[in-house]
Amino acid sequence: MTSTNSTRSAVVIGAGQTGVTAALGLLDAGFEVTLYSDRDQRALRDDVPATGTALEFGETQQAEAALGLDTYTARAPRHTGLSVRIAGPEREELIAFDGHFEGYAGVAVDTRLKADERLTSFQGRGGRFVVEQVTPERLDSLAAAADLTLVATGRGGLSELFEVDPARSPYAAPQRSLLTVTVTGLGHDESVFAHRSRAGGAHSGFSIFADQGEGWWGPYLHKDAGPSWAFLGWARPGSEWEKRFAAADSAESALGIVRGLYRDYIDWDLPEVESARVITEDPHSWLKGAVRPVVRSGVGHTAGGHVVASLGDTSAAYDPIAGQGAQSGLIQAQRLVAAAAVHDGPFDERWISEQYRAFLAARGDAANRVTRLFLGDPEFADIGGQLFAAAAVQPRFASALVGLLHRPQPFLGVDSLAAAGDFITEVTGEDAAEVLARFQPAGRFERSAFNASLASA
Template sequence: MTSQSSALRSTRTAAVIGAGQTGVTAALGLLDAGFDVTLYSDRDQRALRDDVPATGTALEFGETQQAESALGLDTFTGRAPRHTGLSVRIAGPAGEELIGFDGHFDGYAGVAVDTRLKADERLTAFLERGGRFAVEPVTPERLDTIAAATDLTLVATGRGGLSDLFPIDEARTVYARPQRSLLTVTVTGLGFGPDVFAHRSRAGGAHSGFSIFAEQGEAWWGPYLHKDAGPSWAFLGWARPGSEWEKRFAAADSAESAHSIVQQLYRDHIDWDLPEVLSTRTIAEDPHSWLKGAVRPVVRAGVGHTASGHAVAALGDTATAYDPIAGQGAQSGLIQAQRLVAAAAVHDGPFDAEWINRRYAEFLSARGDAANWVTRLFLGDPELAEIGGQLFATAAVDDRFASALVGLLHRPQSFLGVDSLDAAGTFVAEITGQDPAELLARFQPAGRFDRSAYNADEHSSLASR
């Protein structure tokens, strides 16, 4: 690690605009690589931690944890409750219970960490090591001044504000509007033992639960590390445009109302998980433990130019905004940050538009394009609908393929060439060693999913003894 004095002796300068987890990770990485770094935010450190909601669940798997380790950063795998698999249930247009499978993560575990906690700890380390933190709004005009005086400028402000400096990549951006309305809320009151969600998996609370409804949307529960409450659970729901779920989600205006909406949703649609959901409670000390909104999936150019022509680099959501259904946003942003830091550390020359474009093209090839393709699979994109039907049905038949399918959330690259039913069959055969048609012929609709027998009152009485 670079000490404060060595950071101050640096002859190369960097600026990072935006102090979310991706921006502060890049700033800390560049500081440790010997740059003189200034991090800009329109909020001070306390406000960043306590006055805003977390930006999603930020579930991360092995590749992202490796990127953080390469930067010498805490991956939180020793502090957060761990995800060791994903349990999936799929219902048809009339609510018929069709497909169920339980995939295990092979050789890695996931962790979902409050982005406010992670950013806060990294900002503290950044300041302790000699980084500069400027609390001020950065307008396009101010960015022009910053970029003129800085060797490398990264913009990590997310989907708003300065993102318009980066043209949309029309070839990679396939949606004109958001594909889902989102609702998330973080709760306590539920443990992580084998008795939790035991009807879904023998792993119980170590597996997150994902339910898909053809006409309504998707609902997910998973272990989470909250900045105040510590080990907890997070709900994340996706409502299809025009659905009844979308109307329900729109009514949320507080953590309490969001929680009530989610519990009623499970009473009406997802009763197989209802006992666990009813045992949860909101986090009183954090009024920002919920969020609603919508994300248009967009891929932008990796380089933008200020009014005076200075090249600046897009980072994280500023570069690529993913629908969070496949968990690729936080993961890809951190991987992109690590790759940029590693390349900048050894670069001897200007950080011009050519250099920035080359780094971004490498990232898209190594991760970004595959992450977008897998996200489209889980969104039920019409182009991938038949492929998805084949793959999800096969997962219900073959446990090995179920684990490989949920493993795409960790490493999406192997799915990039799966763009036809024949390619999907080849994908299945490579993983299972079996004839894909024979596997698919063995599929039978679930008929009725197992229901939870979780007894919240029993667990409360045991905890009080």
């Protein structure tokens, strides 16, 4: 990929995985690029927690490959499916299914590792890296001097330059409290989580409690420990889980809270969870917090009227329940780089707005809707009930449902129970009513018989 004008300049604010990916892509496209961060490279790698699990599927890996970047599919343990268990408000065990990823595999990579390696490449290829806290005033002067300015500072700080899109941001507050911890002590072979799937440790495990929240375990590539596992939990506001999550203050306490959660609520996975061990060399291997899902404008203006573009979490902050944040940010970065590389005119408000509208149409809007589906948004509650019930009795549909995490676009048209039925029929080749008529509550989920000593022998 080559630029028609190699003297064009770009500034990227924020050196997380999305910001540094965009900076490296623009550099390779012929731009003179300066990347700003409020932390130096070592601190970015070792003094902060990873921003979630950043699970990526096929479309995102294609975007990274299009930029000539490592997709980590040869280095990280692979996700080849998702195993789901759903319990009702009285803890009745209702729905169990295992969806296989068809034609792709997921990888969850420590965002600190990816950003660090790409930052090294960026500097090695001639990119300029500046450690500086960029204020709105400083951004004004930077944007005045650059042809293109991207803001990828996440959900805080400079994100206020970009107006919230109320039509795409239905929530006034976070929908979940979050807790995550990365662990070792488990392998990835078929003996791990064998009660959930014949694929064992190649499938991630998702458990949903109607009145409490959700828990997820998945294979992970940690920056220091290498192949490992990550837990990510979501607690509904006012729930018992929320109280428990709030007490976490270290990796050890976070893992203790997770073990207690599985003893008291999700005992079918307990042996694996009891075998998990904290990563002692990384005190930042855990994180708690909350995210208000919000979509902002793609265009902002500095005090001096200079145009800047939002990128990644600055554009759209997704609840991580459907894994759309990192995926959308990287796809957005690749699309921006590809468009900028062949554009001869100014990177003005019109150009930036056109790129953002195209991104929302191609990915962002669908990712937003799928996230709301998995959050149990009341607008999609009845639709979700049909889709999850169909997945429990029809393996092909189970794969299609979990496939929405990879490619969410098919869900854009599912806006009614009738449309949900059409989706089921289209995927399965059967009448949706006949599929749903076969559904029976699970009754009791299969329990794990995992034995850590045998697995490690």
